[in-house]
Amino acid sequence: MDHMSNHTSSPSLMLKLSWLVLACLPLLLVGCAGSRPTTSVHETPLGSVFLEPVSDSSFQASHPIKLSETTVGDVLRGIHTKEKSGFLLLLGKAAKSTNLNDIRTFSEDDIAFLTPHITAALAQANPTQRVGFRIYSTAYIAPSAKTAQQRETTAGYLFADGLSLHVTLTQYRHYAGKKSAGSQKEPRPLPDTDGLRDREVTFLPEGAVRSDVYDRSSWIGKSEDRSLAIDYQLLARLLTPPPAPAPIPQPVPVVTAPPPAGQAIPSQAAPIATQDTELQAFKEEMKALRKKVDEQEAELQRLKNPPLKKKPTP
Numbered sequence: 001m002d003h004m005s006n007h008t009s010s011p012s013l014m015l016k017l018s019w020l021v022l023a024c025l026p027l028l029l030v031g032c033a034g035s036r037p038t039t040s041v042h043e044t045p046l047g048s049v050f051l052e053p054v055s056d057s058s059f060q061a062s063h064p065i066k067l068s069e070t071t072v073g074d075v076l077r078g079i080h081t082k083e084k085s086g087f088l089l090l091l092g093k094a095a096k097s098t099n100l101n102d103i104r105t106f107s108e109d110d111i112a113f114l115t116p117h118i119t120a121a122l123a124q125a126n127p128t129q130r131v132g133f134r135i136y137s138t139a140y141i142a143p144s145a146k147t148a149q150q151r152e153t154t155a156g157y158l159f160a161d162g163l164s165l166h167v168t169l170t171q172y173r174h175y176a177g178k179k180s181a182g183s184q185k186e187p188r189p190l191p192d193t194d195g196l197r198d199r200e201v202t203f204l205p206e207g208a209v210r211s212d213v214y215d216r217s218s219w220i221g222k223s224e225d226r227s228l229a230i231d232y233q234l235l236a237r238l239l240t241p242p243p244a245p246a247p248i249p250q251p252v253p254v255v256t257a258p259p260p261a262g263q264a265i266p267s268q269a270a271p272i273a274t275q276d277t278e279l280q281a282f283k284e285e286m287k288a289l290r291k292k293v294d295e296q297e298a299e300l301q302r303l304k305n306p307p308l309k310k311k312p313t314p
Contacts, residue, residue, distance in 0.1 A: 037052075037053065038050045038051060038052045038132065039051040039052075039129075041117050041120060041121045041124075041131075042117040042120075045136075046113060046135065046136055047110075047113060047114070047133070047134050047135035047136055048133070048134050049114065049117035049118055049120075049121055049131065049132070049133050050121070050131075050132050050133075051121055051124070051125050051129045051130070051131060051132070052129065052130060052132050052157070053128055053129055054128055054129065054130055054159075059128060059130075060127050060128070061125070061127050061128070061129070061130065061159040061160055061161060062127070062160045062161055062162055063122065063125035063126055063127050063129060063159065063160060064122065064123050064124055064125055064126070065122050065123065065125075065160045066122075066123050067119060067122055067123075067160070067165075067232065068119070069115045069116055069119050071165075071232050071235075071236065072114075072115050072118050072119050072122075072165075073111050073115045074232070074235055074236070074239060075165050075167065075230050075232060075235065076105075076106045076110070076111045076114060076115065076118075077104070077106070077111055078203045078204050078205070078208070078230070078235070079104070079105040079106065079167060079169075079201065079202075079203055079228065080103060080104055080105060080201070080202045080203065080204060081103055081105050081169070081172055081196070081199045081200070081201055081202070082103075082199060082200055082201075082202050083198060083199055084198050084199060084200055105154065105169070105172065105201070106135075106154070110135050110154070113135065114133055114135060117133075118131055118133060118158070122160060125159075129159075130157045130158065130159040131157060131158050131159060132155070132156070132157045133155065133156060133157070133158075134153060134154075134155040134171075135153070135154050135155070136151050136152065136153055137151050137152035137153075137173065138151045138152075151175060152173040152174060152175050152195075153171050153173075153174050153175065154169070154171055154172050154173055154174075154195075155169070155170050155171040156168050156169040156170050156171070156226075157170070161229070163231055163232065163233050163234075164210050164229040164230060164231055164232070165229070165230045165232050166227065166228070166229045166230075167201075167227070167228050167229075167230065168226055168227040168228075169196060169201050169226045170194060170226070171194045171195055171196070172194065172195035172196050172199060173195050174193075174194050174195030174196075196225075196226055199225075200225035200226070201225060201226045201227070201228060202228075203228050203230060205235075205238050205239075207234065207238055208230050208231050208232075208234050208235035208238055209228060209229065209230060209231075210229035210230070210231055
């Protein structure tokens with residue numbers, strides 16, 4: 001009897017197990033599709049940098065690429081997250097100039113941590129990989145610690161394409177269960193699943209942003225608000241200070257040593273000698289003219305008063 005009972009219950013158990021496998025199969029497929037084998041480049045309790053493959057067959061990055069740490073640091077330093085408002089959500093790009101709680105995404109400590117490892121990752125990535133990063137507000141202490149569950153995480157990925165560095169944020173100062181700052185007026189505050197629910201990603205200076213990505217703004221906060229393409233060569237030129245104007249040359253006074261005693265200065269003696277000669281010639285001319293005038297006056301006087309003729313003596 002017990003044997004019969006075990007025999008009849010076995011098919012029922014197998015049927016239940018079959019249904020359970022079929023029910024879990026979609027979840028298993030999704031989990032397998034979503035998981036991507038990553039290659040760690042650097043990992044510490046404060047964050048990590050890694051390489052991950054891109055499943056999109058049309059993806060083709062300019063990897064490997066050697067960029068300077070200064071270039072990567074300038075790109076990270078220029079990324080900002082700006083709080084959206086209802087006006088921004090309605091008007092999209094037309095209101096992008098409105099400055100609402102504009103915050104730099106990465107601190108100088110974050111940049112110092114990420115820059116060398118992102119630079120190394122770009123130099124070793126292949127064309128079908130992108131560089132992922134994750135950085136925490138506090139160091140990871142223990143999995144069971146309550147503070148570890150509420151540490152804020154900023155994460156994203158980047159890749160090089162030609163002269164552009166594409167950057168996308170997937171999380172911004174996010175922790176599990178965090179509510180959106182802009183949801184306080186809602187009757188039922190919704191969880192902010194990535195810290196970017198009411199924020200968009202911008203870049204300064206705007207002149208370095210590639211317009212083909214930057215102009216694809218979203219009216220309802222889609223992923224385009226989280227991605228940027230930065231022309232890193234143009235960024236370097238924009239951040240280089242203009243050259244200082246050349247100083248106007250000032251005339252330098254010429255100091256000459258005094259001539260030895262008894263020696264005349266040629267440059268000054270010539271004009272003085274010329275003046276003396278001209279003055280002497282003028283005096284001679286005046287003297288000759290005066291003599292001629294005197295002679296004419298004497299002749300005129302003689303003509304007026306002729307001499308008396310003497311009477312002959314008898």
